[in-house]
Amino acid sequence: MFGTIFRFEIRYHLTRPITWFYFIIYFALGFAFMASDAVQIGGGVGQVERNSPWVLAQSMMILVAVGQVILTGLVGTAVLRDYQFKTHELLFTTPITRFAYLGGRFLGAFVVMVIVHLAIPLGLLIGPLMPWVDHTKMLPPDVPTTLAQFGTLALPSIFLLSATFFAVGALTRSLFAIYTQGIALLVAWSITVPMLANVNNQTIAALVDPFGLQAFSLLTRYWTPAEKNTMAVPISGVMLENRLLWLAIAAVIVVVTFLAFRFRSGPITLGGKAAREAKPETAPSVRAVKVEQRFDGRTWVTQVASSARLSFLNIVRQVPFLAIVTIGIVNLLMSASFVDSLYGEKTWPVTYTMAQVLENGFQLFFIILITIYAGEAVWGERQLQLDQVNDSLPTRTSVPFLGKLGGLLMVEGFLLVIMILAGIAIQTAKGYHNYEIGLYLRYLFGTTFPSLAQITVLAFLVHVVVNQKYAGHVIMILFWIGRMALRSLGVEHQLFNYANPPSFLYSDMNGFGPYVPELTLSALYWTGVALLLGVLAFLFWVRGSETRWALRGGMARLRWGRPAMAATAAGGVLAFGTGGAIFYNTNVLNHYENSKAARKRQAGYERIYKKYEKMDLLRLVAADVRADLAPERLAFTASGTFTFVNKHPRPLDSILVTNIHERELRIDTLAWDRPATAVLTDTTVGTRIYRFAAPIAPGDTVRLRYRALFANHGFPNGGPRTVVATNGTFVNSEYFPVLGYQDGGEIGDDDDRRKEKLQPKARMPSIDDESARANSYLTNYADMIGFKATVSTAPDQIAIAPGYLVKEYRENGRRVFEYAMDHPMANFYSFLSARYLVKRDEYHGIKLEIYYHPGHEYNLDRMMASMKASLDYFGTNFSPYQFRQVRILEFPRYAQFAQAFPNTVPYSESLGFILRTGDGDDDLDLSFYVTAHEVAHQWWGHQLVGANMQGATWFSEGLANYSALTVMEKQSGRAVLQKFLANELDRYLQGRATERKKELPLLLVENQGYIHYNKGSLALYAFRDLIGEDAMNRALSKFLTAKAFSGAPYPTSREFVTFLEAETPDSVKYAIDDLFKTITLWDDQTTEATATTGTGGKYQVTLKVTARKFRADTLGNQKEIPIADLIDIGVFGAREPGNKLGKPLYLSKVWIRGRDTTFTITVDQEPRRAGIDPYNKLIDRDPKDNVKDVTIIKAP
């Protein structure tokens, strides 16, 4: 019996087209992920091969987790089918056993699930074989490994899914439950992601993820490209636990289903009492109340409203709806309580952040709700068999249509209101009380709601037209996928991305600012289109039992009356009017270019002009610039006179000038002070070559006058330019001409380069390229320059440029500021203007100023304190500060960085100004830290700047980080630093795991953030720990004395190392190799920590540790090398506030020679924890096993 049912089940599915449809979809997804760029399912970057075992494992797991949403029906209906076809009564009265019936059905369905899912590895294996595939990015398909990973990673999930779907189907026998459970599962699953953000929950998240993806990422997050290319994901540790746990849960589900299932007709219900009938009263009265029936316009309005209300109530009272929304809100609360954190630190939950978090956090739920409930709305009455009653009512067809649409829109609006309340609740809970209700409303109802409404209309249309509920859902899911895929298909114009409002950034300083016109037009445009779609949906709305197209067409013609015409006309006018306006903005006022065209243009620049890279250039010695800012008009004029000298020993007859932003500018003056002709002018890439009538003799001075206008003409497709803002302008020197070929204009990404048939690009010149020392890495045509700047701006704004304020006055109703630098500075300047408030202070004659946005006072004192502490430490230990002033300038969050210009630090409003530093002992004060980092750049970058070659950013960014952490350590103590370094370690390890080209040691770093910032902090700190702070400061100070303001040849990282070596005792010189010259990792572990009580209350601790040391190559292949290092060994007592390790009872640097070492240490107090490298100073991929709790063994 079992066998028959089992075989029947398989045969049933295999003969159904839908099964093969799923199979083909899965195959196509796997295949296309490998064989095309259009589909991305996870995937690696850079040096990770496209079909590496790691990538394949990840894509299989993602597809299983996400794809299940459409597969729920496959297993779920195994039992329901018998009820649908009403065969259950026949079947259940046969002598079939429950085991044979359920077992056969379940196993049959499970086998079919496996067959369908096998399409994924099949596609992944066949895709790479295609002839058009770039085989340099592919490994030969590895069938055994792929199938083994499918078996270990995907199969348990498939079993779990089958069990769950089967259980839900068999026990509820509700189609709705069956089709929505996949979505519910997906939603529940997505909750584990924010949980991972909380570092302490990583292991829990890895365990509770039913699909194992969290375990996968936890296990492999530090994997280097080499490891991703060669290693299969091991079934061990948390991955093994996860798979076993969920297999066990699946087994329990199956068993419970078998036990709970009964051969009876009704589904299992939970509670729910049947309504008790009232006792019949006496004879019912026939006298119907006399009522007036009216069928006019007012009735229509009342009816639409009543329908909408009914739809609304009907949806919000459904258990699945409440379940989805509850999960959504929980998810929202969880993500919202994490997202105010930055670098592990808290920011103030300002309203725009909340609104953004709310919107992002609920996006998935809106997608789900619209997809499901549009279908439910269109199908609702037919499912209830209420359609005949409803359709024969004396209402216009527009009543049910508009009523249902309105009901769903009301649900969406209702949810947005709930979200706002949730946002306010979170703000309150976090102690933030500046609720900007208006901003919430504008954000969520101004941008989110129109888009939801437009998509809802589309979903209605889809369901009405296909008139097949399940197919409607599939089409809607394809719509969502298509919307995401549009970009990779090269369709980037907003006019084609249905109901997708352009992205925007709200800024406290500048509000919705320049985005308002684009957002408004886009909302109106898609509303117009939605109106047209809505009319279509109305015309073909199914009323009555006729579904033949011929008849529906006939009905549509009957409905094509005045209201439909009017709506069509309105929609048409709106869509064409605003669409035209958008097109005019993006394609007429601005040049439209998709990213492929932009890439081609970029490639063209390199192909044509790379040959001029080595062309001799004049050298800039002075810049006298002027920026006339018109924030009111979002325009500015950049002008100035640049003074150049020919520093070459030979005459120069021509010069190449580049205007990086030429396409945004109208250049009206570019004039040399002597006869010169433009022999080449290429405005598409801003390149000009001038030939001087008489060559410039060595030592001669030449001047260039420049004037250009920048104006925002409407908006381009990618969004408006924010360089000049109504409040918060930030114009940098890129709007002024530079000399020579700019290799920054080349395509950086090697994958993109390959598409353009360009050779892979070296990120920086080699450290062995002596000629590269002619320039610093900041600029290719200047050393230190003389600088004067004039900035004019709106009368209510303050404008700032580097230099000291010489004069401020009014002229033609503008406020004008003149700045001048009194000694040469880097060729690196900017102009900022906003309605600022200013906080001032002074440190030993150095003026300290913070220009900030009113309301952003939170961290001004911390920034001020940081400036003082930094100037103090750096001035005392490194070299004197070269300026008389430090200014911090807030700018809108269109960019999210802080950047050090001479005596001037523009600082994004989102970074530091709204940071919230708690009072905990190990709370990192990030605004203090970032300020210190930028002040440190006045030394590392502005006093001493490296040659344009490998290693240069190590001693600018790396030293800025090191200097800042030193100041922070003095200020906040060891525990804070501990937390900071733990973050740096995590970021470094994740950074190298996603390296696109090659990892390099600090000595050769090629402007790689995770190396110069994160490893820079770790390595320089560990190094100082070995040689001591004084020695370190001596080295840095001598380095500055020798190389500050050096000019060409610019210093190199090798020179920096010689200064470090000079202060390093021979015994620890090995560390210079380990930390700076190579990629070295340690794997330290405490395997045993026991203690016995000795005499006099002393404890004898026995500590067994292993220590291993590895060298990695640029791809992350590592091999073990002998260890002979000085490493911390510590024993710790009871925990103290802010010190999780506990009070050190013993702490000493010990020479570790060899893998296993045993220590016996006597301490005075009860030891709690002990271990090797307890402070995680060394780079260790598993830092948590360094310390172990001490087991106390009672003396016999």
Add this chain to the structure above:
Amino acid sequence: MQLEIKNLSKTYPNGVRALNGVSLTIGTGMFGLLGPNGAGKSSLMRTISTLQLPDSGTIRFEDIDVLTRPDDLRRVLGYLPQEFGFYPNLSAEVTLDHFATMKGVVDSGQRKALVASLLNQTNLYQARKKHVGTFSGGMKQRLGIAVALAGSPKLLIVDEPTAGLDPTERHRFLNLLAEIGQDIVVILSTHIVEDVRELCNAMAIINKGQVVVAGDPREIVEALRGKLWRKFVAKTDLPAVKATHHVISTTLLAGAPVVHVFADQNPGEGFTPIEPDLEDVYFHQLELAGLTEAA
């Protein structure tokens, strides 16, 4: 008040000929529409109720041409289909209020009174706040009739309303119909002969999409007077009886088979005359169409 149906024909895309030249004239009072499953009753009902269009023919109710002006008919129509459900998580009161609005009762005071009276009339007043999902079959059926009655229809169409009701429920329901059906046109579709006998002053039997007989039930029954005979037969003799006589039904009486036969004169052989009733008419008509096995 009169509903006139002329030459209504409808063939479904799958080739099923649901209606084949149906013509009926129906006046006020209860009109019974009898026919076996698949005879075309529901197709006819749906067509009258504006839910589907015939391939040919006309329907006229008073001065309304139903096929070209469906909206006008809907204003005077109450329709209770054979199978229907309601929004399970809304109460009877909310449901009824909504449908009253849909029927054009927009004055909220009037509507409230109407809803209350309908709930009273259908004996649902005390359960009015309960979610409809918790209702029993009879309660749901009565709510259905309340919906159909909202807005005082002039044409009430009820399709198989008593199927699945227990005898008490059925009785109560039919009483309700009888009360309402006095001044308006009520079409009661059923395959339960008793319903028609008890309630209707006019009827039609349709089969295979055609009207096989129509008129006053009493007259139709009368036409069979003196032509029906019955006899107890042994099971083994049944085939022989069927072969030689015009058997219209075979029933069991206390376990013994009884055959009813149609014959102009007493066939003798122990047959005794019987009073014709509607059931015999029904079986006779179906038998004429060659549809019935001995039931």
